[in-house]
Amino acid sequence: MSSVLYDIPGPAARVRNRTLGMVGTFVVIAIIGFVLWRFYDAGQFSPRLWEWITYINIQYLLLDALWATVSAFLVAGALSLLFGAVFACGRLSDHRWVSAPSTLIVELFRAVPLLILIFILYYGLSQGVGVDINTFWALVLGLMLYNGSVLAEVFRAGINAVPRGQREAAYALGMRKTQVMTSVLLPQAFRSMLPTILSQLVVVLKDTALGFIILYPELLYQARFLGSQNQLGSPILPVALIIAVLYIGLCLILTGVSRLVEKRLSQGPRSGGAKPADPEPTAPQTPSGAGFAGGAPN
CATH class of the missing domain: 1.20.5 (Single alpha-helices involved in coiled-coils or other helix-helix interfaces)
Structure with missing residues (x-):
């Protein structure tokens, strides 16, 4: 078998x-x-190297860094999904003047490394164009451009993976292309795209750590700061372990939310009305003259 x-x-x-x-x-x-x-043999579990976590000011510092990471992820994730949806529709357009620029933009930002995008946005705009941009928006826009371009390809591939007969049947019913996209193709494609979308959102979350390059006060930036403090014993490894646990927790929360959404989608729409009653069975009809041989029944 x-x-x-x-x-x-x-x-x-x-x-x-x-x-x-x-x-x-x-x-x-x-x-x-x-x-x-x-680790134990090297003294990494000695109480002196873990004493820093008991200080209330350091706890507040880590909470602020956690919020900075989460806020950058939420804004960048939402903008990446919007960017990907818009440019995926642009690439799927029948108009050449729409699909060609969309393809160029998606392929361009997919090819440029994310760190270079962040550098260009933070240093290049201020020095070359004279547009001042803070560290938050430099990081968020860099994440949006790169991950949004990847998501645009995910959306395009997911829509194209829907069997062609689905759209042909919708067009045969007289539906317009926008109706076909929103009512027929996207609901079917979204279920197959959801695991890939989740994976890319996890990438967005972890790539927020690149913000420490431009001094954005996220988790990695604060970990580097705390690990270099001699008065705390330079607890580089303990701080790194705590930061890793925080990132793992955030990824697990994101995975749980995605599974909840996937479960709700697999259940399908719930009907608000009453369930239609089954039709009443009808008595079988005997064909005329069947079963009677030689005259009327007794």
């Missing part, structure tokens, strides 16, 4: 896969244990 992509494993293969899984889990646990032991 086989599936579309691979043969379903038999009893021997299942035992082999289970054994390999157990061995792999043991290897991963052993590596983590060795790393933790090396």
Whole structure:
């Protein structure tokens, strides 16, 4: 018996896969244990290196940095989704004067590294054009241009992946292209695009750490500041571990929200009206003369 992509494993293969899984889990646990032991042996778990986390001012500093990271992510994520939707529609347009510039913009900002975009927006605009821009908007606009271009390709590919018969049937019903896009193509494409959109939003969240290059006070910037303080014992590794836990928590929250949205979409629309009653069964009709041989029934 086989599936579309691979043969379903038999009893021997299942035992082999289970054994390999157990061995792999043991290897991963052993590596983590060795790393933790090396940290302990190097004195990274000494109370002096972790005393900084008990200071109330440092806790407020980390909360401010966390909010700076989250606010940059929320604005950049929303603008990236909007940018991607607009330019995906532009690339799908039948008008050459719309699709050609949209394609050029998307391919341009996909090709330029994000760090260079941030540098151009923060330093280039002020020195070359004379437009002053603060660190928040330099970071947000850089994230929007790069990740929005990637999302534009995700949206375009997802819409094109919908079977062609769906749009042809909609056009045959007399629907306009805008109606076909919003009512037929997008609802079907969004379910298949959701995992990729989530992955790109996680990239947006992690790329906010590049803001420390232009001195935006996000988590990595504050981690670098705290880790270099000699009066705290230069706790570079402990600070990095705390910051990593914060990023992991943010990514898990984003994953949970995405799964909730995906679950709601998989349930489909809920009907507000009453369920229609089943039609009453009708008595079977006997054909005329069937079952009677030789005259009327008794």
